[in-house]
Amino acid sequence: MKDTYILAIESSCDETSCAIIKNGDTDISTVILTQIDIHTDFGGVVPEIASRHHLKNITMVIEETLRKANFTMDDIDAIAVTYGPGLIGSLLVGVEAAKTLAFAYNKPLIPVNHMAGHIYANNLTKKMEYPLLALVISGGHTDLIYMPEEYKFERLGGTLDDAVGESYDKVARVIGVGYPGGPILDKMAKVGVHEYNLPIPLNDNSYNFSFSGLKSAVINLAHNYEQRGIELNKENLAKSFQDVVVETICKKTLKALEDKNIKRLVLAGGVAANSGIREGLRKICEENGIEYSFPEFKYCTDNAAMIGAAAYFAYKHGHVATSNLNAKSSEELV
Ligand code: KG4
Ligand code: ZN
Numbered sequence: 001m002k003d004t005y006i007l008a009i010e011s012s013c014d015e016t017s018c019a020i021i022k023n024g025d026t027d028i029s030t031v032i033l034t035q036i037d038i039h040t041d042f043g044g045v046v047p048e049i050a051s052r053h054h055l056k057n058i059t060m061v062i063e064e065t066l067r068k069a070n071f072t073m074d075d076i077d078a079i080a081v082t083y084g085p086g087l088i089g090s091l092l093v094g095v096e097a098a099k100t101l102a103f104a105y106n107k108p109l110i111p112v113n114h115m116a117g118h119i120y121a122n123n124l125t126k127k128m129e130y131p132l133l134a135l136v137i138s139g140g141h142t143d144l145i146y147m148p149e150e151y152k153f154e155r156l157g158g159t160l161d162d163a164v165g166e167s168y169d170k171v172a173r174v175i176g177v178g179y180p181g182g183p184i185l186d187k188m189a190k191v192g193v194h195e196y197n198l199p200i201p202l203n204d205n206s207y208n209f210s211f212s213g214l215k216s217a218v219i220n221l222a223h224n225y226e227q228r229g230i231e232l233n234k235e236n237l238a239k240s241f242q243d244v245v246v247e248t249i250c251k252k253t254l255k256a257l258e259d260k261n262i263k264r265l266v267l268a269g270g271v272a273a274n275s276g277i278r279e280g281l282r283k284i285c286e287e288n289g290i291e292y293s294f295p296e297f298k299y300c301t302d303n304a305a306m307i308g309a310a311a312y313f314a315y316k317h318g319h320v321a322t323s324n325l326n327a328k329s330s331e332e333l334v
Helices: 036-040 047-069 088-105 114-124 164-174 181-191 212-227 234-259 275-287 304-316
Strands: 005-010 015-022 026-034 078-084 109-113 132-137 142-147 154-158 264-268 291-293
Touching: 005 047, 005 088, 005 304, 015 047, 015 304, 026 047, 026 304, 047 088, 078 088, 078 114, 078 304, 088 109, 109 114, 109 304, 114 132, 114 142, 114 264, 114 304, 132 234, 142 234, 154 234, 164 181, 164 212, 164 234, 181 234, 181 275, 212 234, 234 275, 264 275, 275 291
Parallel strands: 005 078, 078 109, 132 264, 264 291
Antiparallel strands: 005 015, 015 026, 132 142, 142 154
């Protein structure tokens, strides 16, 4: 069968990225231009600044992706793009670039949901098999998604308030350890011990999560110690926080796997890089005979390779957009 080469664009948050992916599983060339340094001073992504940087860099990122692969547009079969969810101004830059390429070179345009991209990052490491349960944990999402078959998604539950990555970032900001908080707290947790008692959020039988209360508990603890002039051990706080996050994520994920009798778990999203969560899930999967996979670190945070991988399957299942495609800031994965 003829190989399919998809040129994919991702610009939903603060990474401008382009990739060429072969047959949904092979990364031919990926370029990721991150704006992390630009947003660090503000302690979070500033949407207007993000979209302006996407606009400035998108053409260069696309050209560099083609150059690295030694490809021209003649070698490309289709154009894919993240159309949502994400920051509207950022998404629009990628969507307009993809529409322009598709029109100018007369190629099909494939719309990809950002969360589908995170899930299909796994296919770049190992061929995905179904049915499976996907745990998507990122700066904007904490979702349990059941996939009965290829490119079919059923959301079982998710966060009712803050996403897990968001709570990492907010906690890190309050205790003054930098941005983005996830990788920093994860590193600190490795050298800390579990010293502080924090509440287990939404400790019920649902598939939902709630991290806002946990984040508030950490913030209150930090303020309380500050007022009493007691020094907080930040590594120990990171470890105590991470332990509770891991416990709640493992508990809800295992419940979904058991209730639905699913034997495969795939981890996805930026927070999938977290060592505590990876390890906690590995343990429950081992104990319960569940096949467990997660993407390579470089495919965990936002990148266009995962969009190109998902696009292959989206295309196969008839998802093609017209030039009317619009960016959508909030978009459920169905
Ligand atoms: O998927 P992603 O790149 O962007 C979104 O779609 O949100 O995820 C970014 C999030 C940030 O909140 C960041 O702090 C978090 O992923 N993150 C981590 C780790 N690495 C990145 N959170 C916890 N532990 C990590 N090692
Ligand atoms: Zn993401």
